[in-house]
Amino acid sequence: MDHLVTWCEENHLELNALKTVEIVVDFRKNAAPPAPITLCDSPVTAVESFRFLGTIIAQDLKWEQNICSLIKKAQQRMFFLRQLKKFNLPKTMMVNFYTSIIDSILTSSITIWYATAKDKGRLQCVIRSAEKVIGCNLPSLHNLHASRTLRRAGKIVADPSHPGHKLFKPPPLWQEAALHQDQNLSPPEQLLPLRYRPLKQCPAPPLTLTTATT
Structure with a gap:
């Protein structure tokens, strides 16, 4: 916490201790209570959930x-x-x-x-x-x-400076041929598992007629 305060002071940022809360995510059965945190000589309140950019994050990571x-x-x-x-x-x-x-x-x-x-x-x-x-x-x-995931993946793939860009590594050569068999999928769609890929309409089977003569 001291490093955070020092960094904010060096970058001309001011921390508001009254708007700062603490949430602890710990799934251990016998977890020891965490030590209290102070920020600018003010105690930080511990909460079970809080709203961050419109999304409520709970202590048990349930939604x-x-x-x-x-x-x-x-x-x-x-x-x-x-x-x-x-x-x-x-x-x-x-x-x-x-x-x-x-x-x-x-x-x-x-x-x-x-x-x-x-x-x-x-x-x-x-x-x-x-x-x-x-x-x-x-x-x-x-x-x-699926559409939002593809959009996000496409932005990450197109931005080499993104921290997650290196996670989208090209597949090995022995997998690349099978991965690009479907030319109708965009590159971000091809990176998704099969269960999350867009569904395609299968063509109807050919109709065969048989006639019997007597």
């Missing part, structure tokens, strides 16, 4: 509180979508409203919490409600997560 917060925000905005329905607005306008106002809430930090969240179905219910109001199909939560 129930965050999902409840997202659902509450999305439901509030669903009211305005229903009002647009009453005014008989075109579906394209309602879809644009949903994408910019509601979809952006449901996908907030989705690349962080989607893989480990257990109650994602509650968010999918919000999407189904919007589908009934608009009268058309909307991207599922799984597809939204």
